[in-house]
Amino acid sequence: MFIRNQFVQNKLVLHLMEKEEYELLTTSSNQEEYLLWKRNKRNTDIVRVSLKQYDWKRELEASVQQVEKKVIQNIQLPLFQQNISFHHIFIAEYEPVDSWSDLMKRDSSVPKIDTSFVYIWSQHHEEEFSRFFQKAQLNHALTFSIPENLFELEYQTELLKHRIQQIHKNAEKEILAVFNRGKPRLSYILIAINIILFFLLEYRGGSTNPETLIQFGAKYNVGMMEGEWWRIITSMFLHIGIFHLALNMLALYFIGTLVERIYGNIRFIIIYFLAGLAGGMASFALNPSIAAGASGALFGLFGALLFFGMKNPRIFFKTMGMNVIFIVILNIIFGVFVPQVDNGAHIGGLIGGFIASGIVMLPKSKAFMQQLIAVVIFVFYVFGLLAYGLTNDEVQYNETLQIQRVQQLVEAEQYNEVTEIVTETLPYADQLEAELLFYRSFANIHLESFDQAKRDLEKAVEQKSEFEEAWYNLALLYQQEDEYNKAMHATEQLLDLDSENNSYQELFQELQRAEN
Template sequence: MLESQFVQCQLVLHLIEKEQFELVTISSNQQEYLLWRRHKRHTEIVHVSSTPFSWQQELERVVRLIEQNALRQLQQSLLFQKVSFYHVFLNERYLEQDWHEMSLEMPKHKKVQSSDVYVWHKEDQQDLARFFQEVKLKEPLSFTIQTQGLALSYEVTALQKRITDYHQQTLKDVQAVFQRAKPYMTYLLLAINLIMFFLLESNGGSTNTETLIDYGAKYNVAILDGEWWRILSSMFLHIGFVHLILNMLALYFIGTLVEGIYGNVRFTLIYFLSGIAGGLCSFAFSPSVGAGASGALFGLFGALLYFGLKKPNLFFQTIGANVLFIVAINVVFGFVVPQVDHGAHLGGLVGGFLVAAMVMLPKTKGFLWRIVATVIFLVYLAAILLFGLSNDRVQFDETMQILHVEQLQQEDNYSQMIDTVTQTLPHAEDYQAELLFLRSIAYVHTEDPDQAIRDLEQAVHLKSDFENGWYNLALLYHLEGQQEDALIAAEQLLGLNDQDESYLALYDDIRQEQESH
C-alpha cells in the first residue's frame, strides 16, 4: 500500500510541476486524485488512484462513477470541449486479468472522446510507460523506492502534505485573483447613476426627450456642434426606471467582479474608456437620442473575456460559461429588439477587451503588448469617429433633424433652419413633406415668399393629405395676390377637413377677395 501511494504522489507531483496539469480534487484519505489539463478544444482529465481493487466489474463501476462526478464538477469548464479520461490505478499485487486488453463496456458520456485505464504494480510497470506515451508527457518521470517500513511511511506523508499544501495554495491564489480590491468605484458609480436618475425625474422626467438632452444625453446634432462631452455624460443617464434597474443590477454584479479582478484603477479605466468607445459607436450608427451605461457595462464583459483569454482554465472553471452565455444573450437581444442600441453594446464590448489588454491583469508583465493594444484601441476609436462623421444617413436622419429644426424655430434661427433642411432633404425618405413645410416657414420669416410657396407646393405634392401644408399654401397665395391658386388650395383643404373654423374663415376671405375684383 505504501509503495503504491509513494508512486501515486510522485506521479501527481510530476503532472502538476512539469506537465501543466491542475489539481481538481483530493479524496479525504488521499488515495484518489483528479487532475486536468485544458487545450483549445480538448481537455485531458487524469484520475490517479491507489485504492485497492480486484475485479474488472468493480473497476468499471469506479471508472464511470469518477467520470460522471468529474463531468458534473467541471460542467461549466468543459463548455464545447471534448474530454479524454486517463485512469491510473496503482496496485501492489498481481491481478487476476490481463488489464492491458480490458475494454469498458458501459456507455460513455457524449462529451467523452476516449477513456483509458492503466494499472501499475511493482512487478509490471509497462502500463505506466504506456500512460506517459499516450498522454504525451514532455519530461520523463524517474524515481526509486529506496526506503521501506516507517521511513517510507514518513516519506509518503511528506509527499502527500506537499500535494495538499500545493492544492490549498492554489485555492488561495484563485480566491486572491477575484479579491484584489474592494469595489469602491462600483459603489461610487452606482450612487452617481441613481442621483442623476432622480434629478431627471424631478426636472421633467427621465423619458422626456428634452430633459434628457438638457442633462447631457447623446444627441448627435449637439455633438456635431461641438458638445463632445455628451459621449461621457450620457453614460450616467437612464431612460425610465426599468432601464435604470437592469443596468444597475448588471453594474453591481459585473462591476464588483471586474473591480475585484483588475483593481480600482484598472477597473476605472476599463469602465470609462469602453463607455466612450460605446458612446462613439452609438454616435456613428444610431441617430436616436441615447443614454445609459450599457456601453461601459459591455466593456466590463469585454474585460472578462480578456481575462478568459489570459487565464482560460481559471475562467472556465469559475465564471466562463455564465459570462459567455450572458454576452451571447445580450448581443442577440440587441439585434432582435429595435430599441436596443446594439452599436453601443458591441462598441463597448470590443473597447473593454482592448482596454483590458492595455492595462493588463495585475502582476502581469508585457510593456510591448500594452503599447500594441493602446495603438489598436486608438485606431479603433479613430475609425469609429471618422465613420460616424461621414455617415450622413445617421447624422442627417430625418426624424432627429426635424427635432433639431423645431428647436431652431423656437430660437428664431431661420437661416440655420434653411441650411439644416437643405442638408437633410437628400437623405430623407418618409418626412420630406414635413421638412419642406418647416423650411417654408423659415423662408417666410426671411422674406422669401416665392421660395416658401415652391416648398409648400412640393410638400403637398408629396403628401396630398397634408392639412397644414395646404393651409399655409392657400394663405401665402392669398397674401401674394394669387387668388385663383389660393381658392384651389383652400378647396383642397376643405376637402380634407370642412369642420375647422380657421379653414372656413380662410376660404371665405379668399372668396370675398376674389369677388371684389
C-alpha cells in the same frame, strides 16, 4: 499491499502537478481517488487516479461512465473546446477477471468527451504508466522506487499527500489573491452618482424626456457635431427610465466590483472611462438617436474580464469563464434583435475595455512594450470611430434626428439654418420627407421666399395627402398670390380631412366671397 499502492498513486499525482502542470480538481475524503486536469490550447486532458479495485469489466465500465458524466456536469470547460480526453488510471492489486482490453481506448458515450482511456497499473503491469504518458503526451518521465521498509513507506506516503495538499492550497490562495487586489469602493461611488443623477433627471422633467436628457448631457449627435464632445462622458451617468437604471446598476454592482477586485481601483476607473469613451464614440458613429447610459463602460468591464481570461485562462475558466462569455454573447444577440438597444455602444465599449486593459495591464504585470502598443491601438480605434462618424452622413443626417434639430431652430427663429439643414437632410430622408419639406416651407415663408415655400408644400401634400398643416399653409399662399382656384382646391382638401374645423370653414367662406 494497499500502502504501496497509495505511495504509487500519490507519486504519480504529485508528478502530474509539479512537472506536467496539472491542476487538482477534487479528491475523495479518504484520498483514494484524485481528479486532475490540464488544458493545452483547445485540448483538455482529465486524469483520474484511483485505488479502487474492480473484479469485473462491467463494474469497471460502469464506474468509468459514471465518473465521466459527473465530471462533465460539474466543471466549466473552455469555449470552442476541440478535444477532451479522459484518462482513468487504476492502481490495483490485480485486473478484472474477464477481459477489459476494449476499454483501453474507446469513444466515450458521454457528450463532450471524445476519447476515454483506461489503465490498470500493478506490479505485474508497470508498463501501463508508459502507455498513459504516451497517450497524454507528457513531457517528463516518472521514475521512483518503492521503499522496502514499511514505516519508511508510510512516512513517504504521508509526505506525498501533504505536498499534494500544499500545492492545491497554494493554488487556491493564488486565486483568492487575484480577486482581492482592490476593494470595490469606486464601483459603489459610481452607482451612487448614477442614482442621484437619475432622480435629478426625474425631478427636472423626466428621464425619458428627450429635452431633459439633452439638457443634462445625453449623447446627442447634433450637439457633438457642433463641438459638444463632453457629452460622451456625461451620457455615461444618465439613464432612460427606471428599468434601464436598475439593469445597469445591477451589472455595475456585480461586474464592476469584480473587475475592481481583480485590477485594483486606479486601473478599474481608467478601464471604465476609456471603455465609456470608446462606446460613446461608437454610438456617435453608428446610432443617430439620443442615447444615454453606462452600457458602453459596462461592456468594457466585460472586455476587461476577457482580457484577464486571456492572461490567466486557468483561473478564468475555473471561476467565471463560461458565464462571462455566455452573458456577453447573449447581450450582443439581444442587441441585434431589439432595435432600442444601442448595440454599437455595447460592442464599441467591449472592444475599448479589452484594449484599455492592455494599456493598464494586470497588477504585478510588467509589459511596457505591450502597453505602448495598446495605447497606439486605442488611439487609432477611437479616432477611427470619430472619422467614420463624421463622414457617416446616413447617421448624422438621420431624418428623425434632424427633425428634432429643426424644431429647436424654428422655436429660436433661426430660419436660414432651418433651410440649410433640411436641404442637407432631404437626400437621406425616407419616411419624414414631407415633414422636412413643411419645415423648410415654414422657414421660407418667414424669409419671404414664397415661391420656394409653395413648391415645398406642393411636394409635401403630394407625398402625404392627409397633411393638414401643409394644405392650410399652401391655401394661404395661393390666396396671397390671388390663385383662388388652387386656394379653393386646397381648402376643399382640408374640409374633406376635417369638416368641423372652424378655421377651414372660415377660409373657405372667405375664398368664396373673393371669387364672387
